[in-house]
Amino acid sequence: MIIAPFSMGDSPVHRLDPRVRVVASTAFAVAVALTRAPGPATLAIAAGCALLVIARLAPGPLLLRFARLNVFLALLAVLLAAAAPGDALWALGPVTFTETGARMALLIALKANAIVAALTALLATTDASELGHALWRLRVPPKLTYLFLFTVRYLDVLHREFGRLRAAIAARAFHVRCDRHTLRTLGYLVGMLLVRAFDRSERVHEAMLCRGFSGKFPVMAVYRLGGGDAVFGLVWSVIVVAILVWR
Amino acid sequence: MHIAEGILTPPVLVAGGLVAAAGVAVGLRRMDLEAVPRVAVLSSALFVASLIQAPVGPASVHLVLIGLAGVVLGWAAFPAFLVALLLQCIFFGFGGIAVLGVNTANMAIPAVVCHYVFRLTRPRRREAMGFVGGFIAGALGIVLGALLVSLTLMTTGRAFTAAATVIFSAHLPVAAIEGVVTGWAVALLCKVRPEVLSPVRPAERNPSVA
Secondary structure, eight states, rough: SSSSSSSOOTTTTTTTHHHHHHHHHHHHHHHHHHHHHEEEHHHHHHHHHHHHHHTTTTTHHHHHHHHHHHHHHHHHHHHHHHHHHHHHEEEETTTEEHHOOOOOOOOHHHHHHHHHHHHHHHTSSSSSHHHHEEEEEEOOHHHHHHHHHHHHHHHHHHHHHHHHHHHHHHTTTTTOOSSSHHHHHHHHHHHHHHHHHHHHHHHHHHHHHHTTTTSSOOOOOOOOHHHHHHHHHHHHHHHHHHHHOOO | OOTTTTTTTHHHHHHHHHHHHHHHHHHHHHHHHHHHHHHHHHHHHHHHHOOOOOOOOOOOEOOOEEEEEEEHHGGGHHHHHHHHHHHHHHHHHOOSSSSHHHHHHHHHHHHHHHHHHHHHHOOSSSSHHHHHHHHHHHHHHHHHHHHHHHHHHTTTGGGGGHHHHHHHHHHHHHHHHHHHHHHHHHHHHHHHHHGGSSSSSOOOTTTTOO
């Protein structure tokens, strides 16, 4: 599977109701996106990190995820610090780094890391299909939910299809170079993947009709809110409201 | 091609969310239930294909395939990008929930534009025309996408002008590469399976099966 490195595991976070996690992470992301001061952003990142610790996620993929995010944020920070008006903090040749720019960059980094931490702890720890069912229960439009569930289902299938096409190309001694032949081969690779995907979608649809598909997906999952959900819900609401009020 | 969480101002986030919601509503209305498997499988294929690294001189870029998404999905690109971006932010930590609307709009609007532009070129029969139509859609998708991302960043403040300029100019070579790759992909589809290129609508199924 190319996705879901954190969905396995058993922790208080993994045991939360998926609906609670969807609502909690969305509310948190919105609240953090609205903050404009470093204080609430620090509270948010503390809350996000606390959840990551409670969820006991694999450290390797976790570090990789935050490293990627922060490399991007660092690039942005350099551009911002160089471009924002204000008192010069220090100069590097013709470029002056200002305090306003540095503050902006710091705030952005805090907010971005806080949201990604909470999303990782709350949502990446669910099984994707479980998440689809939770969306269904939360009354997201049915077609959108089906699209989500189908996409999750076929990502892995098509990733393997893609692997077979790549193997076929490699067996013919293809090497990526910077030339027309490479681009043409890559274009055909993408085109072939779409052809196979299209043919598969026809077969999927026919198979569904054979099994009596009537336009409705019976969702078997029944969720019940437990004591853990109540405790988490209460604590998390307090944090979200605090971030919102403090701003 | 997405903006990270924490950068944009609330009005921009709300505006992006509204535009995306409207687009998704149109996309869902135009995609009936029968078409859901097709849209899902094609958008998974595009998702997987965007893992491909294409060479640009000594470096490499990954494909984004906005134009191709518009060509094969039409308005369904809105719900498809929403789902793909949601999956990316959950499973890879790219983008985020609060910016989901802005990012969906920034990618799906160019895709829908490409859908209409591609229809104008009508490359039904000939492979060469397929390449030209695909090239235009592929390159236009990236240019428009980069433009929207840059403009969105600039709404945050003057300080972002530098970052926006860098992002936009960095995408110009990507647009050329993506145009060529999309061109060949569409040329292949014209030859092998032209029905993939017809926009998503109630598919004409064999009535005896239905």
